[in-house]
Amino acid sequence: MNAVVEWTEDGAPRSARWRSESGAAPPRRVVIADDATTADDAYRLACEGTALLWRGDFQNARQLLQAMIRRADRTPRRAGRRRRSAPEPSQVQAFHLHRQAQAQRARTLGMLLIQVDAGHVIALRRAPDVVQACTEAHGPAGEPYVTSLRELQGLIGAHEWRKKGVPIPALGGDRIHPHYGVFSPVRGEYVDLVAEAPLPPGDLAFDIGTGTGVLAAVLARRGVGRVVATDQDSRALACARDNVTRLGLADRVDVVEADLFPPGRRAPLVVCNPPWLPARPSSPLEYAVYDPDGRMLRGFLGRLSDHLEPGGEGWLILSDLAEHLGLRTRDDLLALIADAGLDVVDRLDVKPRHPRAADANDPLHEARAAEVTSLWRLTGT
Template sequence: MNQPPVVEWTEADEPRSARWRSENGTPPPRRIVIADDRTKADDAYRAACEGTALLWRGDFHNARQLLTALARRIDRRPRKAPPADVTQAFHVHRAAQNHRARILGMLLVPLDATLAVPLHRAPDVREACARAYGPDEPAAGGAATGKAAGATASTDPTASLVSLRELLGLIGANEWRKKGVEIPALGGDRIHPHYGVFSPARGEYVDLVAEAPLPGEELAFDIGTGTGVLASVLARRGVRRVVATDQDPRALACARENTQRLGVAGQVDVIEADLFPAGRAPLIVCNPPWVPAKPTSPVEYAVYDPGNRMLYGFLSGLADHLTPDGEGWLILSDLAEHLGLRPRTELLDAFAEAGLTILGRLDITPRHPRARDTSDPLHVARAAEVTSLWRLGLADRADRIEAETP
């Protein structure tokens, strides 16, 4: 197994080291200075822009205030008018997001061996950290939080450093996991997303699966199940057996927990697979990432699909897993088309090359606030977005039906 990355710095004229944690794969910072309640926001911002990370040794609430102050300084920088070309505007927007994340990620906090934050007024983050970092981590028991400010990080390899921005993300994700997301298509029952698993907060695509006419109720495959929301909707609609696949261990655990909570675990088999399980089914559903771009964090893999790998992998394998009269339901937004990243003709050509024909299509417009946010640099594309459920069948289906008709 690969050794976890280690970050090193000097503190009180002594060399220190700790495990480096970064869920999005950010490498350990090369330079670290100590910061505390006396650190000025302008000085911190200047250091972060120069690539120097700040290890916080003061009050936890003051660290959050400093993070907010850094964000304000990023946001008030003069901005150029977005490019007229929408594709270029998308790339500029992504670059700005990455720049913001890099600067804000330079404010670090320590975690001790129990995954507690040894800073004054720090919240209890042990449950959130243990859930995000995995079962190999120390249990969420042990030393209490809220140690005095000024404590130094241990050189014990179980101690670690993490960006405050990531830690706050872990805390927020854990609250969503506990609270859950209400799904109207499930009668108001809730889906509880795990950290790193895409939340079905945008529920339009779920409504499409709840409304499309079922080609049969015997068996369905749900490809890339994520939280298990679509598999659960199909089971609630009466599909007797649903095989839900995913490659991500977090998604597999999340889907199993949600199907159990919703009372459909007896109908849904959650298995690890790269796209398709073995065999054929009369209904195969897939909601791949919608935008062909490079993800920069684990959760973004549910949004960005480099080279359309999952989309075209699903389409190219669909004919080999559908029953002769079966349907493949592709749930896909056309946002990539409005951003100039994937033309509609390319998608239609992919259908034909995969030996598929279009049986029908259901459309729905987005309801999320960003679709109406005129200050968003991608507003024009978002306002025009439509999410579709493409009903796909084998290309020779029409010929077979005609041949079988007396």
Template structure:
């Protein structure tokens, strides 16, 4: 499961006035946010309440003070944003959402508003990803990994930079995958396999008799391709549209010394030909992503899911199987009923051979304060074994 990213062919510009002089710089936002129309200069003297009010109004603050103070200001903005989302004790409690679907959309709306507010604290980057701020860390390596080399000056949000730094740490240390007995190192913008239950399903499901070839649709970090190869599949072809995902998978496969058995290809879903086993872990929730990494979680109108199902019979070898890894969270949120999924399977000329279920163990499933707790607590992740009807 990968994150599809897209970049604008024409870089956007951000404009501001400083010391009576008009300035322009390249604008960068991996979330696709447009450059703020109004920008003011902020520094160590800027009051957090004033900064929060400006950010809520859509006015960005370009930081010229100490870097560590900027991080503290961002934390203060986050506290104010989180406090605002909670009703005051003396006020009438907010009306509870009527349905799980309404709760989901309200939650997404609140997340989006929070992200927009916190993204209003901006940093200036000079050539080579240098931050001209006191006590600024060296972020060149982290930015090179996320954005590419030799970047010209630009402006981006501190929140995005912290995400880039966090991704660099994930990439450096990796994620332990018990099914592999090894670590997978995710790239920025590529979904990290931190939810191990779906990997374990692929590690334990009974393989078809023919283990000569498998397709891994949406290869992402390469974790499922690696699991299949370690289980004895002689050749695996992993596909993806995202250059970051393909680079990430290639590095992980090389680390695991599986490059002789796993081939990567640029493709929208299927490569050419047929295979006895085709595996796909599409995004699980049919909703519109609002940032690069969310492409791995949200699948607008179930495009990838429906594309996989509708094309599966044309790419399965005789007596072959398609493994669909899918959570039923969308069903508990009222976004995609089980009957609709079963109808797509039938319409595609497929039958369900078996379904292997597992309950997630991630912390959010047990977090009663989560607005979507009821749905998450009921969630089941399944490996659907599909074959031509």
């Protein structure tokens, strides 16, 4: 059953379908806001749990959201100054506090709402054309709906990334075009590891949890004759098919829906880049980053031997950020590998190059600065 958001406007009750990719429930209290609404009032109401349905100029709504963001980002620093005498939290405490703060920030900033008419049309002054961006993410819209402006801006940004694409040095600078809701390969170090690791003999590889299809494309470009790329997410499957077609690799890369491994098949090379952090996602869009209880990691390692040809290799691409955050130990990982009847042949390491690794103001800076991404070469015992 579709969720509905309700409000009163011009003295009459109104309602519309509620749409939230983050899985947020429809707000219980909604007031009308327009160009006369101040940033202080908007932020106060949002913090109290009251949503604001915008009826003014669209570009003014964007400016209001930016003002609310500035207020939200200012609050933790004030709180930090008040607690200067408190002991420094551990890394795992810092991680959970950061997650809580980010979730609260997202809830507050998600309280500025936009009504979208049927066909993904916004009937506000100076509103952008969002038809293509919204259709790519949601499909056709036969009825009006209400969504958060922040989420709508995310759709627009994802559409621009999809048009522009992400250049991949391992593909000779060719671009991967991420779809909305599919993890973008902007952190290229893990792609470089797959491009540089020595290939085992054989002409078949599996790419487990392919996402955009970038690793499958790299393997095909390296000369693997046939790559089977699997995923369970419909957006990822569509994205991977689009990318391998763009790259002229559709005749060598099969994108199939599967729970990790292609049923009943073995390969001399099986590659997997699971989500790196064993924590619960706060929204469906976070499943590319957070793996509850390490389910995908455990599933890959536990079933790998059954899908490797004799003498074959499994490549596990994994950051050790979870270890530096206290969410998993190196001994835990090694025990999972050993319990699965696997041996470590080699490990290739690389330091991350993304900006947050050098940002001393990041709440998780200590862990990010120490992070190493590794490609573990595994064989069956």
